Amino acid sequence: MPLDYNHLTPSEAVAIQKELRQQLDLSPLQKEITTIGGADISFNKYSTTVYAGIVVLQFPSLQVVETKAVVDITEFPYIPGLLAFREVPALSKAWEALTTKPDVLVLDGHGIAHPRRMGIATHFGLVMQTPTIGCAKSVLAGKYTDPHKEPGSYTDLIHHNEVIAKVLRTKRNVKPVFVSPGNLISMQQSLDIILQCVRKYRIPEPTRFAHNFVNEERRKYMSEVGK
DNA sequence: GCGACAG
DNA sequence: ATCTTGTCGC
Numbered sequence: 001m002p003l004d005y006n007h008l009t010p011s012e013a014v015a016i017q018k019e020l021r022q023q024l025d026l027s028p029l030q031k032e033i034t035t036i037g038g039a040d041i042s043f044n045k046y047s048t049t050v051y052a053g054i055v056v057l058q059f060p061s062l063q064v065v066e067t068k069a070v071v072d073i074t075e076f077p078y079i080p081g082l083l084a085f086r087e088v089p090a091l092s093k094a095w096e097a098l099t100t101k102p103d104v105l106v107l108d109g110h111g112i113a114h115p116r117r118m119g120i121a122t123h124f125g126l127v128m129q130t131p132t133i134g135c136a137k138s139v140l141a142g143k144y145t146d147p148h149k150e151p152g153s154y155t156d157l158i159h160h161n162e163v164i165a166k167v168l169r170t171k172r173n174v175k176p177v178f179v180s181p182g183n184l185i186s187m188q189q190s191l192d193i194i195l196q197c198v199r200k201y202r203i204p205e206p207t208r209f210a211h212n213f214v215n216e217e218r219r220k221y222m223s224e225v226g227k
Numbered sequence: 228g229c230g231a232c233a234g
Numbered sequence: 235a236t237c238t239t240g241t242c243g244c
Contacts (some may be wrong), residue, residue: 018231040234041234041235042235042236043234043235043236044235044236044237045235045236045237046236062234076235078233078234079232080231080233080234081232081233084234086234087234108233108234109233109234110233113233114233119233120233120234126230134233136233136234137233137234138232138233138234139232139233140231140232140233141231141232153228172244173243175243178233193229
């Protein structure tokens with residue numbers, strides 16, 4: 001049965017995070033990576049309709065092999081620290097619809113770089129029992145010093161004396177991105193994989209493609225129907 | 228109590 | 235996140 005977090009109160013959501021967290025496994029992924037996925041959500045401001053999508057790419061060539069999108073309704077609001085309760089249900093449906101489950105999935109948001117180590121990538125990885133990586137565009141928790149300006153340089157994002165993410169400069173003269181493991185993968189592997197996914201833009205290809213894809217789906221759906 | 232705060 | 239064209243800067 002599909003996930004339904006719609007009628008949860010924030011404190012109930014936090015309780016679920018603390019429960020799920022006990023199953024977290026950040027040991028190195030043994031399997032060789034042949035495919036990688038990118039997941040994202042798009043929606044119209046003030047609307048509860050969300051468009052969730054996942055793009056599967058060949059790795060390391062990054063050629064797209066499959067795309068899947070679903071339209072869903074989300075009642076849960078955006079609350080910093082509880083993003084997963086708003087987006088994971090819809091993303092799970094897109095995941096189930098995939099013909100090819102990627103070896104690892106990159107989500108638009110944090111993995112363990114979260115106040116309770118339960119960012120959206122970690123949450124999704126625990127619920128779906130699959131390897132995930134979080135790649136966020138801004139920080140939610142922790143402190144860091146700016147990485148050098150050379151592409152590929154990085155520093156540590158630290159929270160309560162723990163390294164919770166790598167602050168990575170993907171391109172010259174752009175803000176860094178925050179890479180952290182979600183579940184079933186290590187911090188070092190997460191960083192290595194994301195580095196191999198950087199091409200011409202600041203955002204690594206998996207999430208960049210997913211972002212473009214869900215936006216296209218949203219506009220297409222709005223013109224076909226009217227909502 | 229005050230400030231911060233993924234998408 | 236989303237609404238949006240041109241434009242300043244490396």
